[in-house]
Amino acid sequence: MxxxxxxxAVLLLLPSGSSAQPTxxxxxxxxxxxxxxxxxxxxxxxxxxxxxxxxxxxxxxxxxxxxxxxxxxxxxxxxxxxGLVDAHVHSWGNAGPAFQERQLLQTDGTARAMLYAGVTAFLDLFSPEDYIFELRNTQRRNGLRAADIYAAGPVLTCPDGHGTEYGVPTRTVTSPDDARQTVDSLAARAPDVVKLVYHPYRTERFPSMDRPTMRAIVDAAHRHDLKTVVHVESWKGTHETIAAGVDAITHTPPAPLPDSTLSAMQARGTAWIPTLAVHTELSHLLEHPDRLQNDLLRAVADSSLLAAYRDTSTVPSSIREWMERQSEHRPQRLDAVGSAAAAGLPLLAGTDAGNPGLFQGYSLHRELVRLTQAGLSEWEALAAATTRPGRFLDAPIGLxxxxxxxxxxxxxxxxxxxxxxxxxxxxxxxxxxxxxxxxxxxxxxxxxxxxxx
Ligand SMILES: [Zn+2]
Missing domain, CATH: 2.30.40.10 (Urease, subunit C, domain 1)
Structure with missing residues (x-):
């Protein structure tokens, strides 16, 4: 020898902290x-x-x-x-500025775009469950030359709630009992996390499930040893999910982060996927069309889709108004993420790709830029896109x-x-x-x- x-031979005998099965x-x-x-x-x-x-x-x-x-x-x-990890995507593909134009990739095409862009794993937080669980399971059995797929499957929401508007099959829950049964049946498919939507104080567009139902989902998921990720829209609603023991919140409500909520997240160790990219990138691209020349972006996104971002005449007034609100709230959002970083909260980099202004694989690099603009150091941003999501997903990611x-x-x-x-x-x-x-x-x-x- x-x-x-x-x-x-000596090194390989050391416990690795993860499965040491021969591949x-x-x-x-x-x-x-x-x-x-x-x-x-x-x-x-x-x-x-x-x-x-x-x-x-x-x-x-x-x-x-x-x-x-x-x-x-x-x-x-x-x-x-x-390798990088995007902790919030919808892997169906890429949208134009108003969803009218699309680049259909499906999860396996997205997983290849991700790999090209150095994103070697991603967490899908809502896709058709039959399809994505089967693809994920096949990948885990046989391998697939693409980024590693982690998936929530459906999003748990109330009837007519956010998530039901896309025509993608999902699971709706009406009561705590119903929530427990739904989580029990979903757990049989081994989702990597359970995703739910809770926004009882911002119901202009969609109704929300109530607090007892939200709590029942979190408790039932924990009984199955599953982590929960909740879509939030206000800090008040966020606070209630943290008190219920949710494992991660995602998105950044458009208001200053209250100290009491920050302390609650600190005490609980709640992870946060702020998705600054979905709140900023669409208006950024429309205001700076020169950024469409980015080499990495052009390598993963369809040129006809990118052309749609140059012709702003097709962007409807509803999207323009939404963008204006996003721009107004940008400083508050960056401040909130900055104070969470200063407080040592576990931030995870995620984009919400699948939405306008975002591109599978490329946009995680933009999220890293946004996180540093919010005040994270380069080290903290890199951890948010590598070892932190690795720990959250219980995946062996690191050096x-x-x-x-x-x-x-x-x-x-x-x-x-x-x-x-x-x-x-x-x-x-x-x-x-x-x-x-x-x-x-x-x-x-x-x-x-x-x-x-
Ligand atoms: Zn999302």
Whole structure:
């Protein structure tokens, strides 16, 4: 046994903190050398080598072993970080500025667009459940050259509530008893989280479920060991979900974050997916059409869809009014997220892609920019898009031995400018260097017939 093989034999015996089962691929070996390893969990940059065996990181080494005979990738001058995670998407595809134009991708096309863009996992928070659970299960069984799919399946809402307007099958609940039965039957499909909509104080557009029903969903989900993510629209409603023990809130209500709510989130450790991108990106693109020239955006989004963003004459007045309100509330939203970051709350980066102004894969990079504008450091933004969602989803995401070898290799440091996450040199997925141009070709191929918004 060579010294390096011996070292690995020892390292691989160490408990990895996650499933150590051999993968079908376990003979595959890859060594990344001379890299700067950017670890958002420890906030450290280390020069060294990363050894990958099968689909997992096997060891982080100070120096590359001289006797390694597998594939070596010299990453001198490059920056290596864990693959990114988008914690809030609707993976049907991309919408034009008013939903009139669409780029239909379905979840598998989206998962390829994500992978191309260095987003190696995502959490879908509402898609047709039969389709998305089957695709997710197939991916977990057989693999799929695409980002890892995590899914809530349906959104739990009240009859005629938000979520029912898209014509996508979902689950409505009318009472606490009904909520318990619904969660029990949904749990049989092993959703990665349970998503619900609760906004009892903003009911202009849609009715909301009541507080006892919301609490029953959270309790029932916890009995099944499932985390809950709630769509919120006001801080008062948010406060009630936090008191009920919800695991994560998503979106940012358009008002200053009350101190009492911030303290409640701190005390409970509630995670927050603010989705600043969905609140800001549509007006940003319409005001700055030059941003449509972005290389990464053009690589993942259809050119005819992008053209729709140049012709603002088609944007209806209702959308314009919505955008004006969004712009007015932007400082409050950024302040709220900034104070949550200062208080050490677990923020998760999520975009709400599937909505106008957002593009699967690309927009997570925009969310990172928005998070830093809200006051997060580059380190905090990177953690919000890598190790934090990993912990939330109980997924092995990071640079530790045993973590899934999902890696993003950048040409420039994301610590000096968060926009450098777009300067992608390589994407590594499950230990394999991704052929990004092949993945790009597959983004729009074989779109299955599934109901979409
Ligand atoms: Zn959403």
């Amino acid at each position: 060579t010294p390096f093989a011996l070292l690995l 079908p691929d376990s003979t595959h070996r890859l060594l990344l050398t001379n890299a700067r390893l950017v670890n958002p969990e420890t906030k450290t940059v280390k020069r060294g080598a990363l050894y990958v065996e099968g689909e997992r990181i096997a060891a982080v080494l100070e120096e590359a072993p001289a006797d390694f005979d597998g594939r070596t990738l010299d990453l001198d001058g490059k920056w290596v970080l864990p 530790r031995p045993g973590d899934r070898a999902h890696l993003l290799v950048l040409n420039a440091s994301p610590l000096t400018d968060i926009r450098h996450t777009q300067h992608i040199h390589r994407v590594i997925s499950r230990g394999r260097v991704v052929d990004r141009s092949a993945v790009q070709d597959e983004i729009t191929s074989a779109v299955p017939d599934v109901p979409t918004p």
